[in-house]
Amino acid sequence: MLPRRLVLALLAGLPLAACNARGPATVAAVDPDAAWYIGTMPDQPYDVPLVDRSRMDPKYRRQTVAYTGLERPGTVVVDIDERVLYLVQEGGQALRYGVGVGKLGFSWKGTATVGRKGVWPDWGPTAKMVSLNPDLPRTRKGGVDNPLGARALYLYQGGRDILFRIHGTNEPWSIGEQMSSGCVRMLNEDVVDLYNRVPVGTTVMVKRNGKYRV
Incomplete structure (x- = not known):
């Protein structure tokens, strides 16, 4: 099952997260991160978002x-x-x-x-x-x-x-x-x-x- 925040990001275009480089996440009209994800891998206590590796070098x-x-x-x-x-x-x-x-x-x-x-x-x-x-x-x-x-x-x-x-x-x-x-x-x-x-x-x-x- 997709984590709720990832579902929101995929459906609504919200940033997935803050990080060391960018600081706290902010709402954006289009989230470029969401397009990178193609599903999840089961894990505990959260599923791991899987990346579309075809987008990578x-x-x-x-x-x-x-x-x-x-x-x-x-x-x-x-x-x-x-x-x-x-x-x-x-x-x-x-x-x-x-x-x-x-x-x-x-x-x-x-x-x-x-x-x-x-x-x-x-x-x-x-x-x-x-x-x-x-x-x-x-x-x-x-x-x-x-x-x-x-x-x-x-x-x-x-x-x-x-x-x-x-x-x-x-x-x-x-x-x-x-x-x-x-x-x-x-x-x-x-x-x-x-x-x-x-x-x-x-x-x-x-x-x-x-x-x-x-």
Whole structure:
């Protein structure tokens, strides 16, 4: 069953959600987001909106590709420049997902681990985001119109949350773009797939200009 807010968006042209980039949603005569959705995937406590992948650049569709990197199987590798995330597999292959990344000056790079995982997680802005936009809500409950989407992987270094996430998005058109407040965003159906494959403790390497170190 379609979530009520998604039904309203599809039928009435209302924005699906606020997000890190745009702030609170506003009523619009025509909602470009609604045309991206073709149904839902069963999930709890909300169904996951499914995206019409034919609208995407084929590069950003989930697929298995050849992989020549030196990282161990099971490692997550994010290439900020290419706007893709790899989950390294055995036999010189990787699952590749399209992602959206941080605006210039907001992206983080380095090596971390998945410290915890969240299902339809609540969202709250970082102190930096609040300083840039004081009108941001201080918290938003999980759901289809939450900026973190259906799943989130929280990255840690030395046992501490570094406030960098790999998460879903309610703005599918932003995949392949450089416009978030720093985190890596994925289609909701893709982040569910990755969530199911990646345990807590997984190594995550985020690179820019071919390098992981700042």
